[in-house]
Amino acid sequence: MSLFNTGLSGLGVARSALMTTAHNTANVYTAGYSRQVSLISSNGAIGLANGFVGTGARVTTVARSYDAYLTSQLQGAEATGAALSSYESQISRIDSLLADKTTGLSPLMQGFFSAAQGVANTPADPAARQQLISSAQALANKFRATDVYLSDLNTSVNDQLRGSVGEINNYASQIAKLNQQIGQMTGIAGGQPPNDLLDQRDQLVGELGKLVDVKVLEQDGGKFNVFIGNGQSLVLGDQAMSLKAGPSAADPTRTALSLVGINGTVTELADSVFTGGSVGGLMAFRNETLTTTQNAIGRLAMSLTSAFNDQHKLGVDLKGALGGNFFNTAAAGVFSNAHNNGDMVLGASITDTAQLGISDYSVEVKDVAGTLTYSVTRLTDKQVVGNFTAMPISFDGVQLALASGTAQAGDRFLVQPTRTGARDLDVLVLDPTKVAAASPLIAGNTAGNQGSGALGAPTVGAGYPASPLAAPVTLTFDSAAGMLSGFPAGSAVTVTLADGTATTYGAGTPVPYTAGASMSFDGIAVKMTGAPADGDTFTIQKNAGGVSDGSNALLLAALQKKNVMDGGSTTFGGSFAQLVSSVGNRTMEIRTAEKTQTAVTEQIRASRDSISGVNQDEETANLLMFQQMYQANARVIQTASTIFDAILGIRN
Numbered sequence: 001m002s003l004f005n006t007g008l009s010g011l012g013v014a015r016s017a018l019m020t021t022a023h024n025t026a027n028v029y030t031a032g033y034s035r036q037v038s039l040i041s042s043n044g045a046i047g048l049a050n051g052f053v054g055t056g057a058r059v060t061t062v063a064r065s066y067d068a069y070l071t072s073q074l075q076g077a078e079a080t081g082a083a084l085s086s087y088e089s090q091i092s093r094i095d096s097l098l099a100d101k102t103t104g105l106s107p108l109m110q111g112f113f114s115a116a117q118g119v120a121n122t123p124a125d126p127a128a129r130q131q132l133i134s135s136a137q138a139l140a141n142k143f144r145a146t147d148v149y150l151s152d153l154n155t156s157v158n159d160q161l162r163g164s165v166g167e168i169n170n171y172a173s174q175i176a177k178l179n180q181q182i183g184q185m186t187g188i189a190g191g192q193p194p195n196d197l198l199d200q201r202d203q204l205v206g207e208l209g210k211l212v213d214v215k216v217l218e219q220d221g222g223k224f225n226v227f228i229g230n231g232q233s234l235v236l237g238d239q240a241m242s243l244k245a246g247p248s249a250a251d252p253t254r255t256a257l258s259l260v261g262i263n264g265t266v267t268e269l270a271d272s273v274f275t276g277g278s279v280g281g282l283m284a285f286r287n288e289t290l291t292t293t294q295n296a297i298g299r300l301a302m303s304l305t306s307a308f309n310d311q312h313k314l315g316v317d318l319k320g321a322l323g324g325n326f327f328n329t330a331a332a333g334v335f336s337n338a339h340n341n342g343d344m345v346l347g348a349s350i351t352d353t354a355q356l357g358i359s360d361y362s363v364e365v366k367d368v369a370g371t372l373t374y375s376v377t378r379l380t381d382k383q384v385v386g387n388f389t390a391m392p393i394s395f396d397g398v399q400l401a402l403a404s405g406t407a408q409a410g411d412r413f414l415v416q417p418t419r420t421g422a423r424d425l426d427v428l429v430l431d432p433t434k435v436a437a438a439s440p441l442i443a444g445n446t447a448g449n450q451g452s453g454a455l456g457a458p459t460v461g462a463g464y465p466a467s468p469l470a471a472p473v474t475l476t477f478d479s480a481a482g483m484l485s486g487f488p489a490g491s492a493v494t495v496t497l498a499d500g501t502a503t504t505y506g507a508g509t510p511v512p513y514t515a516g517a518s519m520s521f522d523g524i525a526v527k528m529t530g531a532p533a534d535g536d537t538f539t540i541q542k543n544a545g546g547v548s549d550g551s552n553a554l555l556l557a558a559l560q561k562k563n564v565m566d567g568g569s570t571t572f573g574g575s576f577a578q579l580v581s582s583v584g585n586r587t588m589e590i591r592t593a594e595k596t597q598t599a600v601t602e603q604i605r606a607s608r609d610s611i612s613g614v615n616q617d618e619e620t621a622n623l624l625m626f627q628q629m630y631q632a633n634a635r636v637i638q639t640a641s642t643i644f645d646a647i648l649g650i651r652n
Contacts, residue, residue, distance in 0.1 A: 003643065007636030009056030013040055014630035016059045021622045024614045032203025034064040034612040036195055064195045070608040071202060072216070077601040079209040079276035084594040086281030088587070090153065091289050095587040097149055098293075098580045105146065105297075106576055108139045109304075113560035119437045120557055123550035129432035136326070136427045143301045147422035150294045157282050157290070158255035162245040164211050164279050165257065168234075169242040171208040172226065175201060176240035179223040183238075186222060193222075213276025229273030232259050249338040250362075250414045254286070289586060292380065295358040296579045298421025299565075302330055304572055305425060306353040307564045308556060312429075314460045315436030315552030320544045323429075323436025323552075330424035332398060337412040343405035346413055348398060354568050355397030360416050361385070363400070367409035374400075376415075437556075438549035441469070443526060444539040453477065453532025457551060458540055463523030472541035479534035483510035484519075486537075491521040 017038045027033040038059045045052035098104065115135040118128045178201040185194040201224065208214055208226070217225045219237065226235035234241050239262055248256035249268055257279070258268045271287055274280040305327040312323040332348035342365070350356065359380035366373045366387075374388045376395055385395045392401040398417045429435060443455040455475070475486040487493050489508045496502040496518040505511045511519065518527050526540060543549060565575045 002640065004637060004640035006054070006056040007633045007640055009043060009058060010633035011630060011637065013038070013057045013059055014626050014633055016062075017626040018623065018630065020062055021619050021626060025616065025619045025623070028614040028616060028619075032199050032206065033614065034066045034195070034199050034202075035614045036062050036064055038062050061192055062195060064193070064198065065612050066198075067608060067611050070604065070611065071206075074601070074604045074608050075206045075209045075214075076276075077597065077604050078206060079213045079280075081594065081597045081601050082210040082278045083213075083276050083281035083284065084590060084597055086278040087285045088590045088594050090157070090282070090285045091583065091587050091590055093153065094150070094289060094293055095583050097146065098583055103142075105139075105142055105300075106573065106580075108135075108142050109560075109572060109576070111135050112139045113557050116553055116557035116559075119435060120550035120553035123437045123553060124547050126432050129435045129437070132435060133427065133430060133432060136429075140327070140425045140427050143297065143422040143425045146297055147294065147420075150290065150297070151423075153290055154253065154286065154294075157286050160282055161255045161257065161279060164282075165243045165245045168208065168211050168279075169240075171204050171211070172234050172240040172242065175204050175208070175224060175226060175235050176238050178204065179235070180238040183221055183223060209277060211277045212274055212279045229269060229275075232267075232269065232273070234259075236262075247338075250412065251335055252338075289583065291360065292358050293579065293583060294422075295360065295416070295418045296575075298330070298418035298423070299353075299356050299358055300421075300572060300575055300579075301425045302350065302356065302418055302421035303353040303565050303575075304559075305329060305421075306350075307559050307562070310462065311552065311556050311559060312436050314440065314464055315556075316438045316440045316543050317436045318433040318438075318547060320542070321434075322440060323434070326427070326429050328424065328426050328428055330418075330421045333416040333419055334400070335414040335416070337414070340408070340411040342408035342411045344407035344411065345403040345405050346415075347401050347403040348415055348417065349401070350397060350417060351394060351399045352397040354564055354566070356418055356565075357396055358418065359396075360414060360419070361395070361398070363413040363415060365407045365409055365411040372407060372409065435553070437553035438543050438547075439551040440464070440543055441524065441540055442543045442549075444541070446537040446539065449533065449536040449538075451477070451533030451536050452530035453528055453536055453538070454530050455538040455540070456527045456529065458524050458526040459555075461520075461523045461525065469540070469542055472539050475538045475540070477513060477532040477534065477536045477538075478510070479532075481510065482513055484513050484528075485510035487511070487521055493519055493521045495519055 017040070020036050020038045024035050039061050040057055041060045043055045043058050045054045101107065112132075112135040115128070115132040119125075119132050122128045178197055182194055182197050182201065185197060186192070205214065205216060205224065205226065212228050214234070215227045215231075217227070219225060223237045224235065225233070225237065228234050234243075241262060242260045244258045244260050244266060245255050246258065248254045256268050256271070257274070258266045260266050271283040274283045306329070309325045309327060309329070312326040315323045317323060332350055334346045334348045336345065344365075346363070357378070357380070359378045362377045362379055364375045364377070366375055368387075371389055374391075374393055376385050376388070376393070377383065378385050378396070386393065392399050394400075396417075398415065400415065439457060440460055441458040443458050445454055473486060473488060475484050477484055487508075492504055492507050493509075493511050494502055494504045495511050495514070497514060498516055513528065513532070515529050515531065516527060518525050520526075524540070528538065532538075560573065561571055563569055563571055563574075565572065570578070
């Protein structure tokens with residue numbers, strides 16, 4: 001090769017390198033751009049008698065400064081960070097709601113029970129009774145407002161999921177198109193990589209990963225296959241599947257995502273499929289925090305309603321009538337799966353609020369050796385709580401009964417025992433005179449008794465009948481036998497001593513008297529103290545009008561400190577405090593994890609940018625270097641031209 005051609009090759013190399021450097025400089029702020037390098041190699045040499053003489057240089061390819069491992073690590077870190085950010089932004093709202101110490105549920109519950117204590121202190125005061133009703137209404141309004149807020153959060157999550165579906169489908173479509181273009185351009189260029197298209201595809205995969213966690217598998221031809229979840233295909237070479245948002249088959253109040261295949265088949269994906277990206281964060285927030293919080297608030301409302309109603313019905317109002325339900329009672333919810341083949345409809349009821357948890361339940365109908373079996377799974381911990389072969393079935397304070405229809409194997413049902421507990425809470429007693437503040441019974445010591453025996457105020461329990469004591473009960477003491485007689489003829493009597501020893505005596509029989517012992521019958525308990533004399537009598541009768549009696553109101557107020565939740569181990573306030581603490585701790589955990597993940601992501605990005613990022617100082621130096629190379633090779637060509645002219649001059 002001539003000196004002219006050698007210089008020309010160098011000129012071409014310098015020109016290519018300058019163009020690559022200029023391209024890098026122009027894209028210094030382009031998102032996802034990887035620095036490009038012109039790879040230069042020698043053209044080889046020509047063998048002459050006195051040795052080999054070089055023939056110049058050439059650019060073999062323009063390569064990306066690219067590390068596939070770091071790029072994959074960055075995409076994964078950004079997906080995790082997006083999930084945590086999405087989770088944190090949602091849970092912070094619940095944390096702020098529950099932690100409000102001025103207008104939250106906790107101070108309103110305190111005010112409600114304080115109002116009940118006010119009625120106990122001044123039962124004849126209409127203002128005190130009205131204050132109890134007003135406090136109850138304020139508490140019920142707060143429960144409903146809290147449920148509305150949480151329901152709005154669920155709606156917001158649904159809306160965000162629907163919005164994310166459009167973005168996911170758009171990215172998937174663009175990746176598939178780039179796969180096609182990359183394949184075409186690679187073929188046209190004889191196998192040379194289309195670097196800018198590769199960068200664009202990596203950038204799209206990264207943006208897609210911020211929405212939903214993805215896994216990428218590169219084919220031999222350089223095309224990407226993109227998978228989500230447990231291996232569901234989203235992009236296969238030139239073809240893109242799509243996601244679809246719609247009501248969940250199990251729970252129509254929740255938006256679920258379905259995968260639409262190439263042939264049009266629609267498969268609903270479980271929430272657990274999405275573990276990263278903002279979609280994964282929303283799914284995790286909804287399942288781990290939003291649902292359990294709404295259930296916990298509903299359970300608190302239902303437990304308070306049940307306990308207060310039960311005690312209120314054991315008292316009498318100003319007109320002597322037994323109290324009714326103070327609050328209305330919320331119902332448990334049951335959803336039939338949209339894909340069920342049978343037409344069975346289930347009804348749910350609450351049998352024991354003390355046993356209620358904060359979980360929803362899945363009921364699956366199975367065919368076990370020819371017998372339909374109902375398998376109940378607690379969704380919070382995925383534990384099977386029972387397998388039943390006949391209705392009704394009971395578990396965790398809930399009872400399911402057949403309302404209509406028949407089931408088929410494979411049918412599923414979703415049971416939500418407490419979801420609407422707060423939403424449906426309302427006050428039924430609006431007339432102050434109907435507040436059952438008094439005890440339904442009063443005790444009397446007959447005038448003229450000779451002994452020191454005194455019958456205390458009777459109390460009533462859950463076994464107290466709706467219309468007890470058709471006639472007053474008169475107890476008479478027989479000093480010779482040491483016995484009390486006169487209990488209702490059809491009622492057994494249980495005597496419980498101070499040490500807890502209890503003995504039951506048959507109906508119509510006298511019972512031995514022990515000072516301070518509790519005597520109970522027909523849901524009524526009463527204590528006698530002192531030493532009655534022979535023939536002394538004591539009466540128990542209905543309270544015809546408890547104007548100045550606040551004994552039942554005192555018991556209503558005492559419910560604040562009574563362990564009536566979690567199997568009788570937690571108070572109302574304690575249960576709510578546990579919820580606030582749980583949400584607060586989870587919020588702090590997510591917030592800390594997000595900050596940590598942000599730092600990790602920045603470290604990985606810095607490592608990737610150290611390889612792929614454009615450095616202006618470096619590119620400026622390269623620009624000067626290749627400019628000098630260009631000028632030097634131009635001088636070589638000029639020299640070759642001068643030599644050629646000189647040779648031509650010699651011939652002439």
